[in-house]
Amino acid sequence: MDLSSDKILKLSASIRNTGVRVTRQRVALLAVLREAADHPDAEELYRRTKAIEPSVSIATIYRSLALFEERGVVHRHRFKGDSARYETASAEHHDHIVDIDTGDVLEFNSDKIEQLQNEIAAELGYDVIHHRMELYCRKVK
Amino acid sequence: MDLSSDKILKLSASIRNTGVRVTRQRVALLAVLREAADHPDAEELYRRTKAIEPSVSIATIYRSLALFEERGVVHRHRFKGDSARYETASAEHHDHIVDIDTGDVLEFNSDKIEQLQNEIAAELGYDVIHHRMELYCRKVK
């Protein structure tokens, strides 16, 4: 991955906007997260970040991920069995389809389902603050 | 908890039906699970089981839970942050509402939502094998 000074500026601004200091490690990690199309775990993010910022440590990866999650910059998922996996927070909420055989993750969202969730919760006297929905699937043959 | 010989017989039959040996530890754990209205974690199940079968160890709790889960007798859940929590498998599948403030867990199910889930997966070329849905909620004031 190439980090042009232009990209670095944008990433730095994002980080500074969350109210924390801008460090080379955080810039590199955020760059990796923004570029990731999959949902990598901490170890994988460590590997990728190390490729562009060799000084980074696994501890900093975890600390920064926790930080980013607190600030709503990334989302942490705990799919079956595995360790936690991360993705950058996008504007629209979405849920996940996990391919049981390959571990691949697709995203989807359904206003209809969320509508129904709200109705169900309301009937029981609750407001839905957030939810988690994962469909564990297998390719149709 | 009292374990009448009648109850023991029924529990033993359930266990034997899954194709494993009947042991005092497994009977006691299953009794605890059947009686639990909440969704206890392994440590709590250990405590409760120990009360009626003092010889049981935490390792056996974990081993038996894994066994029961394999055989479909219990379900394991991993709600936010916490360690895994367990419940006996009931005939009908259900999903969960987790009270953010108290940790309480309610159950619900919605055929409509499951119908929609199947449609969404099908559109992407997948069959839903199983799913997980949790609504993290707060009581309406």
Next chain:
DNA sequence: AATGCATTTGATAACCATTCGCAAAAAGAG
């Protein structure tokens, strides 16, 4: 550019839920 203080980092130890290894105990078939 140099100063000073708070924040952040790397390295490594600690943590904690869960699993493993193994010798001893118990289950179940004959």
Next chain:
DNA sequence: CTCTTTTTGCGAATGGTTATCAAATGCATT
């Protein structure tokens, strides 16, 4: 009761994640 296999308890090991702490860095202020 005996034999074989499974299961158990104990304690050590594991693996993902977090905590500790001195050294390094960010950055606001000169």
